[in-house]
Amino acid sequence: MRIVKLTISYKGTNYVGWQRQPAGESIQQKLEETISRILSHDVSITGAGRTDAGVHAVGQVAHFQTDSEVSCDGIRRGANSMLPPDISVVDASDATEGFHAKNSAKGKIYLYRIYVSSNRLPLEDPFAWHISTRLDLEAMREGAEKLVGRHDFESFRATGCCAKSSVRTINRIEVRRGSGFPFSDYSGAQFVDLIFEGEGFLRHMVRNMTGALVEVGRGRMTPDDIARILLQKNRQERFECAPARGLCLVKVIY
Structure with a gap:
């Protein structure tokens, strides 16, 4: 076989x-x-x-x-x-004998794309979250640092997530300037890429972390709020779950 x-x-x-x-x-x-x-x-x-x-x-x-x-x-x-x-x-x-796409995986890399513009950009919209408030990337990086490592991510998983344990390890989160569709005139637009690499992720975990980091970028939350929410281990804090369309599974690591 x-x-x-x-x-x-x-x-x-x-x-x-x-x-x-x-x-x-x-x-x-x-x-x-x-x-x-x-x-x-x-x-x-x-x-x-x-x-x-x-x-x-x-x-x-x-x-x-x-x-x-x-x-x-x-x-x-x-x-x-x-x-x-x-x-x-x-x-x-x-594949070699014993290979299993899920069980053999050592980690995954996800990309979340955001664009900030006063106008909706039709060529970007199917693959990115459109927001109108310019983001402070340095503050988002500081917030992302609070999430790196082995933690209980109960505060960042979906309601109804069936995983037995909410403890996960995130190896890195990068917040960096992105780019738009080539040759398009996106004067004043801001593009942001968030890259998440970890051993495994809970349902909606990446999208919830993205939503919280965007609140930091908007100035509505601080990087220290991310650490506080992580320690709360509940979903009482109100921040938006980033829409699905901005998320992409980039690579599975074996």
Whole structure:
């Protein structure tokens, strides 16, 4: 039995997320249906991470098992000829024995994109959070430092998150100037990229941390408030969960 490893890129706008749901189309569903047709047998695909509805990916990793002799390149080319244009199999390869897309992962890297402008920017909007208040990046960096390390992130997970433990390790958070669509005149616009690298993340954790850091950037909270919220270990503090469209799974680390 072969284990085939896939690297997948997708625009999550039109999907209910990675995982199959009772209603609506998911990335997992589209891939399973497509590859099952190519291999002439049902396949069950396991992803490294269950991205939420509207979240994108350029480096999602998944695996499935098969007895088929169809080459990995044949699987990749066949899938891309049948999948919708907002999903692409970037790479397919035979994995080593015992490989598991989720359980073998050592960490993940996420990117969250923000743009600050008095006008909505149509070419940026599907992949970034539009806000109107200019952000203090240095204050956001100071706030981000409070989140790096091994902590209990109860205050930053989604209501209803089923993870048994809310303790996670974040290796780094970068707050840096981003860029807009090439050749566009975005006079006065501010682009901000937040990069999160960690061993694992709770549901909505990256989006909640982003929402809190934006409040710091706006001057409504201080970097020390981030540390205080972390220690509270509850969701009583009011800050916005950043919208899904700005979040992208960049890389799974093995």
